[in-house]
Amino acid sequence: MRAHRSRVRTFAAMSLLVTGALFATACQPSDADASKPGSSSSTPSASPSSGGDEGPEESRSANGTFSGELRYLATGKHTVGNQGFFVADDTKITGAGRICDANTACTPDQLDTVLKNDNGIMATVVIKDGIATSIDEHSAD
Incomplete structure (x- = not known):
């Protein structure tokens, strides 16, 4: 019975580590160029048409x-x-x-x-x- 509990605890600890690693890397850019200004595809660079009542876009640094x-x-x-x-x-x-x-x-x-x-x-x-x-x-x- 002790061997079973030990395996369960080991499995739970490994699951926790893997989950933590996934959360830690999920917020990181996939490559080094993603942090350079102007490289994001969501950064507007042209004159958009006037929108409705949607409010401002969620843009960190619009140009x-x-x-x-x-x-x-x-x-x-x-x-x-x-x-x-x-x-x-x-x-x-x-x-x-x-x-x-x-x-x-x-x-x-x-x-x-x-x-x-x-x-x-x-x-x-x-x-x-x-x-x-x-x-x-x-x-x-």
Whole structure:
């Protein structure tokens, strides 16, 4: 009977080790190139069409140029189409009459204030590593 218990315990211990090893490796990239920026197939790089009310994509570091409707999420965090992004103090924001005067540099605070109360502002946003480098409001023509 002791031999049977010993085998059961050994089997249980081995199962636990194998399961732990599988969980530990399941979250690791399959090759060294997967951790390089731009190598992920889920990283957007083109201008997607404006989506519905799906919210921002779950992207760690979005890169590219995106056009669509700007929406307010929180102070300094917005979406264009369905792509979320952050606004930094050095983000170049150019107005066309709604965020601020046409062809004028706007501040992140002006953008936040307008987007809290106003929807339908169309813009082109250049995003690098999830942070907007420039936001150009489209004119209402």
